[in-house]
Amino acid sequence: MTLAQSIVLGIIQGLTEFLPISSTAHLRIAPALFGWPDAGAAFTAVIQLGTLLAVILFFLRDLSGMVTALADPKRRRGPEGRMALYLVVVPCPLESLACS
Numbered sequence: 001m002t003l004a005q006s007i008v009l010g011i012i013q014g015l016t017e018f019l020p021i022s023s024t025a026h027l028r029i030a031p032a033l034f035g036w037p038d039a040g041a042a043f044t045a046v047i048q049l050g051t052l053l054a055v056i057l058f059f060l061r062d063l064s065g066m067v068t069a070l071a072d073p074k075r076r077r078g079p080e081g082r083m084a085l086y087l088v089v090v091p092c093p094l095e096s097l098a099c100s
Helices: 003-016 023-034 041-058 060-071 079-089 091-099
Strands: none
Touching: 003 023, 003 041, 023 041, 041 060, 060 079, 079 091
């Protein structure tokens, strides 16, 4: 895979990651449309880790505020503490459905 192909696939990943469609499928479809070789599972995993890192960096201030709010008993009931609680509690019903 060339650098240009990697850049194109990175742009496709960035544009489609937050849409309600599979960005992984786009990483499989794009090379087929362009006649490129399949990028492979390792490339897909690394590019998705890059997306995760970008999201964490983007929300780092919010995430650190939530962690410090949980560590401080006075701030736990504030907006940052409640947001941390929501991030933990809200997915639980969906996870229990997925595991059944």
